[in-house]
Amino acid sequence: MAEHGSSSPTADGEHAGETRRDFIHIAAATVAAGGVAAVAWPFVQQLAPAADTRALSAAEVDVSKVPLGSEIRVLIGGVPFFVRHRTDAEIQEARNVNISTLRDPATDDSRLRPLPDGKLNPSILVTSAVCTHLGCVPLGPDNGKVGEFGGWYCPCHGSQYDTSGRIRKGPAPKNLAIPKYVYETPTMIKISL
């Protein structure tokens, strides 16, 4: 600041080396920076998902159409989900696991959502179809490959999920996520991102 130091700094009671011109410089630069930031904001924010993209962030799925022992894959806003109709054997398998041995402990019930009447529906399992390792879509009954634990097998680096979508083996750190969804009727679910 001393660059602009005036020859008579004390004449008008200012600190040595600081002048009104310094003040004007700082004030002007601040206003300019504020202006730049204000203009930059819309140019950054335009990168965010657009309104029509956001509007496509939920979908209804008729779970009664999913064949027993198989699954369907739903894309919502480009994000894939599994909706699986589990057999009784698969449900038993999911329930018989000793939770404390799991990498990401969770009971099978905690991975289900209640029907309109408040009861759980163990035959329908809804999970994210994104492997928690690096995001591949695991293979499942639809592809004829379910891995060692009967659930899903990720071909990318070999993660294995069980019939509750819990991680059992391989590099993935977490269970397949359970998306936000509700039963609107006993057969219709609504999944949202």
Place this chain on the structure above:
Amino acid sequence: MSGPSTYEPKTGFTKWLDARLPIVRLGYDSMIDFPTPKNLNYWWTFGGILALCLVIQIVTGIVLAMHYVANTSMAFASVQHIMRDVDFGWLVRYIHANGAGMFFLAVYIHMFRGLYYGSYKAPREVLWILGVVIYLLMMATAFMGYVLPWGQMSFHGSSVITNLIGALPIVGPAVKTYLLGGAAVGDPTLNRFFSLHYLLPFVIAGVVILHIWALHVVGNGNPTGVSVQDIKKDTVPFHPYYTVKDGFAIILFLTMFAVFVFFFPEAMGKTDNSIEANPLQTPAHIVPEWYLLPFYAILKSVTFDIGPIPAKLLGVLAMFGSILILFALPWLDTSKVRSMRYRPLARQLFVLFVLACVGLGFCGANEPDAFVFKTGKDRLQVEYSDANGRAQTKFFDQFSEANAYKESLPTAAGASLQVAESGFKWKWLSQILAAYYFIYFLVLMPLLGVIEKPKPRPASIADSVHKRSGSGRSSSAPVAAPQHAE
């Protein structure tokens, strides 16, 4: 290095122009009369090759953009249209796709040259840093370009990379959403990647101008690392000596380029990318283009948590760190000697470093759990959890025995039978090589300057050329050049 200009306008027009916009003078001083060390070898020709690569990518890219459609429902078809229907479309696309690889080949040679001859040391730090900036921009450009043809690898490769960015702490998820413009890779992503893929090469061109400007302030380095002391004795004018030498190298380079374009255009391509993107089906092996493999290997090599930092995040940090470390190189290397010709220890460690980088490339291309080589013979393995829920493993040689044992276990044990192989995994190789990569920069570079005893260096460039006092290896420089300036 840019001494007083020797340009003398001859015609009336050039005199008139020189007084108003000395652009001919600029060209003359930087490309004709620029004093260049007389001992540059062929490793110094890659700068010119790189400039040509950029021009080739821009020209072919602009042509492709005339036929390409950046829309997820049409992108793949438009690339097929370029390949089949557009006259010479196949040629232009193959030049562009292979050109990206050639560009990276050249930039890697150029960078290893810099590492070996200490080109990043004072006074060339800024020149080096601008080079690393160009390299980063190239990686971003190539990554986004690879998404455009909208094949399976385009889609799933970009999903993996954007997920990695999403794994960064705090800012990660927001940056990822802003990058994608949606919840997953889709139309908004493809459009912005196309826009940026078109833009970035011109940004690169801008940084290249700064790079060359910085070069012309401090002058070329040279294989001896000894600075130019006497412009007359140590240097020759750029033209014709280096225009011809660079030109010859360019001819060889273009020959190799053409062999790829015309005979092996898909040699480096992935067949999966000839299948249109399908978000619901991941290809079995997602691998980036060859030139990004070493970094992919570093990413995958981290399979362990350190304290509270999970493996995935560590991998991402290691990957970005392995590139960003190059910015600090001028200050990590403590040796005063530029050229490794006179650094016996550094030279050997450098060779190991190059091998490590190439090795990492192979690691990146292979499955982490696959074997580099196998030891012992395969056995059968039954895995189950015992009554206390602990994981147990038992080995067998015969299938009948193994299967009988598996069947004898209760269902709750969740027994599984598989082939157990033993050997040396790619994962382990990548961990060793990645460790060496970091140790080379963070430990060896700072340490060597202190402990290494360099060999005697020639007194001057002229000395090294005329008396061949250097390391004895003759440089391929224009030694017989007539002493033009004398």
